[in-house]
Amino acid sequence: MLAKRIIPCLDVKDGRVVKGVNFVNLRDAGDPVELAATYDREGADELVFLDISASHEGRATMVEVVRQTAGEITIPFTVGGGIGHVDDMKRLLRAGADKIGINTAAIRSPELVSEGARKFGSQCIVVAIDAKFNPEWGEWEVYTHGGRNATGLKALEWVKRVESLGAGEILLTSMDADGTKDGFDLKLTRAVSDMVSIPVIASGGAGKIDHFYDVFEQGHADAGLAATIFHYKEMTIGEVKEDLRGKGVEVR
């Protein structure tokens, strides 16, 4: 059976990793290629690059980062951020990315999901969803722009929609849990995982080793993503996997 995946996420701006990364023994802690190779050696199952460049030049730089990374690492990786057209997807896939993450653009033009899936295969298309609990609705709402803009879309309806459009995977971030380190949002993750038959990557809230076991067992996630805890060496990917293995969860 498939192993549960542990995925570190790197925020990249103008070709540099931002959000302090606290690795020792790195020649250059801001170099996304070197960090990616480090995580590969530490046993990461996949990597996600989130390009937060605001400029055209910054995004062009990302293509070069992707090309170099593809030549250095031996695991699959996803690139997301600022992708609005099929041409952007093509450029990044050609440069060596395995999957493309789309978020706001999918909400603005859902046909981007179906077009991408048709052109490159569903397995290349990851739809990223930022969700936050809406107490008035009693369920979760989809947000864009890092949780600033509410869309009026119900998260559980949106995931079904993107699945039917041909998304190959969902990267689900809980805006409620993100940054808290209190654990993944198990209710949200479980509701989404049980709603769709494509893999769900849970993101937001990881703070302790146990949280990964919880999100797989109770949240029914296929993968767990985290940034800070790995960047700051609060735990290593090896430690997380050892804990999971000890509890009978299949990991690589």
Place this chain on the structure above:
Amino acid sequence: MIAIIDYGMGNLHSVSKAIERLGYPAVLASDEETIMSADAAILPGVGAFGDAMQNLRDTGLDEVTRRYAASGKPLLGICLGMQLLFTSGEEHGANAGLGLLPGSVVRFEGSYKIPHMGWNKLEFRQKSPLFEGLAEGHVYFVHSFHARPERDEHLLATTDYYQHVTAIVGRDNIYGMQFHPEKSGELGMQLLANFLKLSGRPEA
């Protein structure tokens, strides 16, 4: 020199870099002379079986690949490239494959997630030079179709995904891997290295 047969299907950058990291010079090749002079050849591929065979026929690389296989030098099909080694594929109707291994390629059928995507564990079924010094472990799969070799002795490794799924095949100098060795961490690289050793070239 290791030739990566370039027939217009998919990104060849990762596999080419992986070979170079293992110490072998790699070239993307679409002409007969370069391919036939290579110490080992790789048939990569992502996409649809029918489209890939069409491209191979249009470029004459189907014949070149068969001639290469007949030369006795090591040939490795990766992912779709492995599937193409078989007699036939049923993607979008039946298509003839390269016919280097007897068997067919069929769609996964069942109420489970398709494509089979992610890290799954290899089980070695036979002795093979590819497994020299290696232990069974996880490798990275992405596929919606799987191969059914006719002959058990061609099935070198399987993985478990609601059934036994063909993971590595081999006959004489002809090998195939359903997963992506270049995306499969250390084990993937070691399997690729063991294949490259068959080219008889010492590592640089």
